Amino acid sequence: MTATASGPGPAPAADGGGAPIADHALIGDTRTAALVASDGSLDWMCLPHFDGEPVFGSLVGGTAAGKFRAGPLRRSPVASRRYRPSTATLETTWTTDQGRLTLTEGMVAELGRYLLPETLVVRRLAAADGPVDVEVDLAPRLGESHRPPVFRHRREGVVLTWGSLALALQSDPVLPPGSGDAATSWRVRVEPGRPLTLVLSTADRQPLVHVDPERAWESLRDDEERWRRWCGHIDTAGIEPRYRAPLVRSLLTLRLLTYSPSGAPVAAPTTSLPEDPGGVRNWDYRFAWPRDASIGIGAFLGVGHVDEARHFLAWLLHASRLARPRLPVLLTLHGRYPRPEHELRGWPGYRSSRPVRVGNGAADQHQLDGYGWVVDAAWLLTRAGVRLDGETWRAVRGFVDEVARRWREPDAGIWEVRDDAAHHVHSKLMAWLALDRGLRIARRRGVPERRRRGWVAEREAIAAEVRTRGFDAGLGAYVRSYGSTELDAAVLVLPLLGLEPPGSPRTRGTIDAIRSRLGAGGPFLYRYPPGSDGLPGGEGAFLPCSFWLVQALAASGRRPEAAELFDELLAWAGPLGLYPEEADPSSGELLGNHPQALTHAAMVQATLALRDSNGLEGSPP
Amino acid sequence: MDWAGWAVFGLIATAALTAVMIAAQLAGLTRLDLPLLLGSVFTGDPDRARVAGFFAHLVVGQGFALGYTAAFALWGRATWWLGMVLGAVHVSVALGAVVPLLAGVHPRLASGRAGPASRATLEPPGLLGLNYGVQTPVGAVVAHLVYGLALGLALGAR
Numbered sequence: 001m002t003a004t005a006s007g008p009g010p011a012p013a014a015d016g017g018g019a020p021i022a023d024h025a026l027i028g029d030t031r032t033a034a035l036v037a038s039d040g041s042l043d044w045m046c047l048p049h050f051d052g053e054p055v056f057g058s059l060v061g062g063t064a065a066g067k068f069r070a071g072p073l074r075r076s077p078v079a080s081r082r083y084r085p086s087t088a089t090l091e092t093t094w095t096t097d098q099g100r101l102t103l104t105e106g107m108v109a110e111l112g113r114y115l116l117p118e119t120l121v122v123r124r125l126a127a128a129d130g131p132v133d134v135e136v137d138l139a140p141r142l143g144e145s146h147r148p149p150v151f152r153h154r155r156e157g158v159v160l161t162w163g164s165l166a167l168a169l170q171s172d173p174v175l176p177p178g179s180g181d182a183a184t185s186w187r188v189r190v191e192p193g194r195p196l197t198l199v200l201s202t203a204d205r206q207p208l209v210h211v212d213p214e215r216a217w218e219s220l221r222d223d224e225e226r227w228r229r230w231c232g233h234i235d236t237a238g239i240e241p242r243y244r245a246p247l248v249r250s251l252l253t254l255r256l257l258t259y260s261p262s263g264a265p266v267a268a269p270t271t272s273l274p275e276d277p278g279g280v281r282n283w284d285y286r287f288a289w290p291r292d293a294s295i296g297i298g299a300f301l302g303v304g305h306v307d308e309a310r311h312f313l314a315w316l317l318h319a320s321r322l323a324r325p326r327l328p329v330l331l332t333l334h335g336r337y338p339r340p341e342h343e344l345r346g347w348p349g350y351r352s353s354r355p356v357r358v359g360n361g362a363a364d365q366h367q368l369d370g371y372g373w374v375v376d377a378a379w380l381l382t383r384a385g386v387r388l389d390g391e392t393w394r395a396v397r398g399f400v401d402e403v404a405r406r407w408r409e410p411d412a413g414i415w416e417v418r419d420d421a422a423h424h425v426h427s428k429l430m431a432w433l434a435l436d437r438g439l440r441i442a443r444r445r446g447v448p449e450r451r452r453r454g455w456v457a458e459r460e461a462i463a464a465e466v467r468t469r470g471f472d473a474g475l476g477a478y479v480r481s482y483g484s485t486e487l488d489a490a491v492l493v494l495p496l497l498g499l500e501p502p503g504s505p506r507t508r509g510t511i512d513a514i515r516s517r518l519g520a521g522g523p524f525l526y527r528y529p530p531g532s533d534g535l536p537g538g539e540g541a542f543l544p545c546s547f548w549l550v551q552a553l554a555a556s557g558r559r560p561e562a563a564e565l566f567d568e569l570l571a572w573a574g575p576l577g578l579y580p581e582e583a584d585p586s587s588g589e590l591l592g593n594h595p596q597a598l599t600h601a602a603m604v605q606a607t608l609a610l611r612d613s614n615g616l617e618g619s620p621p
Numbered sequence: 622m623d624w625a626g627w628a629v630f631g632l633i634a635t636a637a638l639t640a641v642m643i644a645a646q647l648a649g650l651t652r653l654d655l656p657l658l659l660g661s662v663f664t665g666d667p668d669r670a671r672v673a674g675f676f677a678h679l680v681v682g683q684g685f686a687l688g689y690t691a692a693f694a695l696w697g698r699a700t701w702w703l704g705m706v707l708g709a710v711h712v713s714v715a716l717g718a719v720v721p722l723l724a725g726v727h728p729r730l731a732s733g734r735a736g737p738a739s740r741a742t743l744e745p746p747g748l749l750g751l752n753y754g755v756q757t758p759v760g761a762v763v764a765h766l767v768y769g770l771a772l773g774l775a776l777g778a779r
Binding site for chain 1: 625646649650651652657667669671731732733734735736737738739740742743744745747751752754755
């Protein structure tokens with residue numbers, strides 16, 4: 001390797017729109033995560049955890065918000081890009097005019113009892129067919145004000161500090177010291193057979209741990225082996241072979257988005273990737289929604305990963321303790337109430353999508369449907385033979401009581417539309433689900449007879465009211481809210497609940513009406529009629545809804561349609577099998593925070609629905 | 622050294638501390654569940670853990686009461702305010718050092734370093750127990766002040 005310190009290399013667009021959202025791959029360690037574009041630019045990473053301050057924020061903050069690029073010096077086409085099978089390690093190969101260059105990278109998730117930093121990013125550049133000139137540009141900036149670090153070149157490598165937060169870059173071979181603006185930017189030549197290994201260590205209120213690059217590389221390889229073992233325990237019996245790899249990628253992504261120290265599932269590792277490029281629908285998803293945790297429980301249970309499912313429920317009940325019997329809409333990764341929503345001043349946003357927000361104002365809403373998801377998850381665990389301990393059953397009973405008390409009130413609904421309290425049909429359906437599943441658990445765990453009778457009475461009252469006020473005879477479908485003629489794709493849960501028979505005309509009518517009236521072309525669905533949420537601009541099709549449609553079709557005896565739709569959806573995944581929240585139905589461009597746990601959990605549920613509907617064509621259960 | 626006072630009033634002070642912590646928990650001020658935290662050292666079943674943890678906490682509380690009683694004996698007097706001073710020192714050490722270090726020895730307490738293979742199920746309390754709610758330190762301080770107050774008052778009256 002030969003090396004010279006130099007000025008900064010080519011920069012992405014100043015508005016942070018250098019690469020499409022789907023071009024970004026996820027690497028992570030289950031404590032935080034990073035997004036890496038196909039040019040080798042690490043454009044997003046928060047420290048010390050998912051919900052910390054960004055140190056690399058160019059994804060939504062422009063070049064001033066920091067990035068860490070490692071890749072060919074001159075822009076070169078990507079020859080191949082993939083995750084190594086059943087691992088979280090990313091491999092990108094470019095064809096340059098000098099030869100091929102491969103970047104292999106990941107974060108070390110399992111630290112064990114070794115002296116390793118809590119966040120350790122390992123990136124290795126290897127050349128083939130000739131020496132290749134590469135660029136390494138380490139330009140971290142901390143937080144909203146893009147604070148530059150204090151820079152020191154030490155014997156162990158480059159050390160960058162902001163008070164108690166520090167980063168260290170070590171390399172093998174050693175990068176030469178630079179100075180001034182070029183102090184952390186290098187242009188070097190990588191020779192075949194002599195890869196350049198870069199190791200980024202972090203320390204927050206702790207001493208920095210300098211890790212020998214070869215040791216870090218071994219740790220990454222050990223991690224790969226652990227991920228392979230973890231994926232090997234996924235039960236794929238009965239799942240069509242072509243669905244297995246996408247299923248494994250979705251589950252692995254869900255696990256990467258689960259914060260191991262508390263077990264909280266983070267909805268997405270990013271903030272403010274737009275649902276409408278250039279628009280205002282930019283939200284912070286670095287929180288945990290009980291709804292997502294509950295759907296995740298079903299997803300992990302369905303493939304035999306019972307521990308992950310149990311941990312989700314344990315987190316959920318632990319985290320919601322301070323608010324009981326109310327179920328918070330969303331929580332921080334440690335179960336705290338989120339900070340107030342706040343707009344980052346001067347952040348240009350992804351492709352000028354402003355504002356860039358941190359915090360999430362939906363935390364104050366009353367969303368009735370959340371209870372249904374949670375109690376259903378507890379029922380799924382019970383049905384799987386997991387015994388709910390006394391405290392857990394007490395909490396679940398409290399949630400069911402809360403639903404019995406409050407289901408007649410309007411709520412904000414699953415879509416968190418601000419200032420839109422209404423009698424949402426989906427919320428009522430999920431309230432029915434909470435009471436029904438509560439009663440099912442009670443059959444095994446016992447509940448006082450008076451309380452049981454109360455739950456039965458409220459369940460029947462909801463069913464009667466929804467059947468009369470939530471159904472539009474003209475449309476032949478359940479609608480978005482009482483008295484409305486709008487539809488809501490969330491109502492696709494209908495055939496999964498038990499309130500209506502899956503093969504009934506009402507169920508079929510609802511599925512067909514949603515498909516035709518909310519269809520956005522191809523496999524895509526809008527979640528509700530575009531433009532009906534009071535915000536300016538439009539939005540994309542909501543990907544989880546399409547997977548819910550697969551589930552609904554499969555559950556109502558229409559497997560061939562479900563399979564056809566599912567195949568189309570798989571074809572629309574990002575190049576690495578990742579899904580954000582939405583897609584532009586006209587171009588297929590993937591939009592919104594990325595990757596999105598809810599979409600991946602819905603994808604897993606759809607795969608399981610297809611598995612479970614094998615042989616049920618034309619005969620709804 | 623008042624051995625009889627230590628035996629009786631240590632138990633009462635520990636019961637008072639436990640009552641304050643449980644009251645704070647039930648009032649929704651903190652998620653800190655001391656019996657569960659201590660008992661899950663011995664068993665992963667939360668129901669059994671709470672029972673085991675309750676008795677473990679009585680034993681631990683009795684141990685600390687020995688220190689308080691010894692300190693009063695050295696000073697030659699026991700007063701409510703001396704008890705509260707000891708309680709303040711006690712809670713500072715507990716929240717600032719013992720609680721954050723628990724993750725290193727507790728088999729079912731995750732740490733900030735936990736990874737995918739972690740089978741620990743309890744969230745780490747973090748510095749001052751703040752992961753269990755921002756009011757956790759307040760509850761803990763009040764509980765320990767009550768503990769010191771009870772011991773100082775009871776032993777001073779003998």
